[in-house]
Amino acid sequence: MFRIKNYLPKNLYARSLMIIVTPMIILQIVTTYIFFEQHWNILSRRLSGSVAGEIAFVLSQIEQTYPRDPAAIAPMLTDAESATGVTFAFTAHEILPNVEPGIVMEAYGDTLVSALAERLRRPFRLRDAEDDRMIVIEAQTSDGVLRAWVNRKRIFTSTTYVFVLWMVGTSLLLFGIASVFMRNQVRPIRRLAEAAERFGKGQPVGEVKLEGATEVRRAALExxxxxxxxxxxxxxxxEMLAGVSHDLRTPLTRLKLSVELLGAHPDQEPMRQDILEMEKMLNAYLAFVKGEGRELSTETDLLPMIDGIFSTLRRGPYQDRQLLLHVDADVGPLLVKPEAMRRCLNNILQNAARHATRIEVxxxxxxxxxxxxxxxxxxxIPAKLRETVFRPFFRVEAARTPRTLVGDEGGVGLGLTIARDIVRGHGGDISLSDNAPQGLVVTIRLPL
Incomplete structure (x- = not known):
């Protein structure tokens, strides 16, 4: 289906220029049409009619004078040349070639041909003179042929070309001025968009300069x-969660001490596990909040970071896992928060190592x-749960997370939540899909 918006420019600067240029082009087309249909045609008819009338008058004078006084023709043509600026010559008893009246060279135009046919009412012919500035008009009389050398400027005007040049020149000038002004108006919007993008990626954003139109200044201020x-x-x-952490750690410490003082009691070990689970959840939640801290973004190469996580996995309980890494040649450093990104990748890789024997990055x-x-x-992960697993404290199967892995953020259902929070904080996104023939694919897209 044809849609004109598919062919329109996408950015504001180009669209603004189009809004300015389109009416200008339409106005020029209308003006040019009116000029050619009215001014140019009227002027051409008047110029051609004037020349044709002068030649017709001389012809009538020759036909009246020649039979009575042939010698008077030469002085009369001289006077006519002085009065009209057209050079005349009369050749008696000459006959023009047998051509249809008005069949002439197309270069002279229909206006001149029509004017000569209307005024002369005799056979005539047009041809170029030896001088490129002149046109020869030959007209048949009953006594011979009258030739008139007419300057092209008497018939064709250069007003059209001057008009077109002025129109195009002024349009280009106005277009240049409009481009400068529109660039100055669009620049504040572009800077505001860049500041919003940096802020969305968690990068430092300075004060946005208030400039441009009133609406743009208001948007920047807001x-x-x-x-x-x-x-x-x-x-x-x-700060609130840091305070809560401090307040909760004190009673947890007292509980630990109380449990240890119980001695050989059958409930001592279950109580110890409950306290460790509470500490684990508290640490995981604080790590989740820590992802929104004040860490600054720096140019970071992810390859050494992933290698370091692999080394940690090989030294831990997942040393039997097969870990593979593939890197394209055009991959380079990224502007990210190093510690946050390390936490994100560590959570995902820890989660993969917990459930799989082969991991490929x-x-x-x-x-x-x-x-x-x-x-x-x-x-x-089942398709219907792939969005739900990103919710805080949600676990697909509680049995998959052994209670012995204390300190593992993913054990309380915050691993993927923290990962998505960090990735989106960098302006990217994370998605889950199936891995053929079996397994899961975690795809992270980070803007360059």
Missing amino acids: FSHMRERITRQLQQRT SLSRHGGFQTIEIRDNGPG
Whole structure:
């Protein structure tokens, strides 16, 4: 289906120029049409009619004078040349070639031919003179042939070309001025968009300069207020949870001490496990909040980071896992928060190592994104739960997480939640899909 919007420019600068240029082009087309249909045609008819009338008058004078006084023809033509600026010559008893009246060279135009046919009412012919500036008009009389050398400027006007040049020149000038002004109007919007993008990726954003139109200034001011409110809210939440952590650790410590003082009691070990589970959940939640901290983004190579996580897995309880890494040649450093990104990849790889024996990581670039694919041969995640697993404290199977893995963030259902939070904080996204023939594929796309 044809849609004109598919062919329109996408950015604001080009669209604004199109809004300015389109009416200008339409106006020029209408003006040119009116000019050619009215001014040009009228002027051409008047010029051609004037020349044709002068030649017709001389012809009538020759036909009246020649039979009575042939000698008077030469002085009369001289006077006519002085009065009209047209050079005349009369050759008696000459006959023009047998051609149809009005069949002439197309270069002279229909207007001149029509005017000569209307005024002369005799056979005539047009041809080029030896001088390129002149046209020869030959007309048949009953006594011979009258030739008239007419300057082209008497018939053809250069007003059209001057008009077109002025129109095109002024249009280009106006287009240049409009381009400069529109660029200055679009620049603040582009800067505001860049600031919003940096803020969305968790990168530091300075004060947005208030410039441009009133609406753009207001948008920039409201963005600054929104950024301050969001930053203040995150800071308050982080400080509140840090205080909660401090307050909870004190009674947990007392509980630990009380459990140890119980001595040989059948409930001592279950109580110890419950306390360790509470500590584990508290640490995981604090790690989730820590992902929104004030860490600055730096150019980071993900290859050494993944190698380091692999080394940790090989030294831990997952040393028998098969770990593979593939990196395309065009993969380079990314502007990310190193510690946050390490926590994100560690959570995903820990989760994969917990359920699979083979893990394959691939780094590549596609378009404006760097893609990280983590494939495993584990049991995978059902399609209907692939969005739900990103919710905090949700676990597909509680049995998959041994209670002995204390300190593992994924054990309480926050691993993927933290990972998505970090990836989206960098302006990217994370998705889950099936791995053939078995397993799960975690795809992370980060903007370059």
